[in-house]
């Protein structure tokens with residue numbers, strides 16, 4: 001196989017994991033008012049396997065949906081010609097199955113035509129194509145509720161949407177979620193796999209819902225109980241902000257810029273805080289995070305033997321360079 005095909009196959013393999021009904025239910029119940037009378041599209045969903053299709057099909061009348069559409073992806077690298085990618089549509093009365101002309105790639109012309117008919121897109125898309133997936137939703141001005149990896153927050157384009165309040169996190173982002181995976185799926189860490197009734201599951205603790213549908217949670221204020229002091233909240237060496245290690249430690253009495261973990265977004269209320277930027281690499285440079293001082297860069301690379309990317313926030317702690325994991329810079333409003 002050509003290298004590009006191998007890469008495609010590896011990616012496809014890692015993208016094959018299925019959301020459980022319980023997780024879908026927990027999230028979607030928060031948005032029923034936005035779904036009533038709407039056309040919902042699940043465009044990375046083999047209806048035979050997808051609980052998104054199952055959830056909307058079972059709750060069609062309860063939610064008051066207008067139409068449900070699901071498209072199935074059947075890539076050509078998998079040497080199985082027994083099945084053609086297809087589309088399933090349900091209007092509350094009958095299910096219509098139509099073969100697609102191509103593979104069911106969400107970016108294909110025929111799938112984009114289907115996207116245009118949808119009011120709300122709801123799925124767990126392939127993580128490897130998350131940037132492109134979100135960009136397409138924004139380009140076509142769609143409402144959406146989708147699952148993604150927490151690290152997607154640090155993608156420049158994704159972060160900008162969050163910063164500009166064009167996209168935010170959903171409600172149920174905490175804890176571990178289990179996903180059904182194909183039997184052949186390799187899972188190296190024992191604690192992250194389980195088999196129940198012969199079905200293999202894989203756990204992930206860092207998946208989040210991303211949406212542009214409003215929810216109550218993002219209007220709730222975060223209760224702040226800690227007071228600022230210089231010892232617990234050191235300043236960065238290369239940016240005028242204090243470092244806060246845990247969202248629950250955000251001091252109530254500090255009005256300047258603060259660097260907080262990306263999980264802060266799960267508690268982010270745009271009426272309470274303003275997002276200034278992301279303190280890593282180019283995103284950091286964009287907001288004025290100063291590049292490493294030469295002696296600190298040298299120390300980081302040669303003594304600590306770690307990456308030293310300009311634009312990353314760092315602190316000096318007892319004469320050593322300390323680089324916290326990705327920080328979002330926020331300010332109280």
Ligand SMILES: C[S@@+](CC[C@H](N)C(=O)[O-])C[C@H]1O[C@@H](n2cnc3c(N)ncnc32)[C@H](O)[C@@H]1O
Pocket residue numbers: 012015016017018019043044045046049050051052073104105106107123124125126127129
């Ligand atoms: C993370 S899985 C989730 C499946 C399903 N949405 C669910 O939540 O159970 C992502 C799915 O996207 C499909 N997929 C991968 N690349 C795709 C593409 N370019 N267009 C449409 N679907 C794709 C994969 O086959 C895979 O089933």
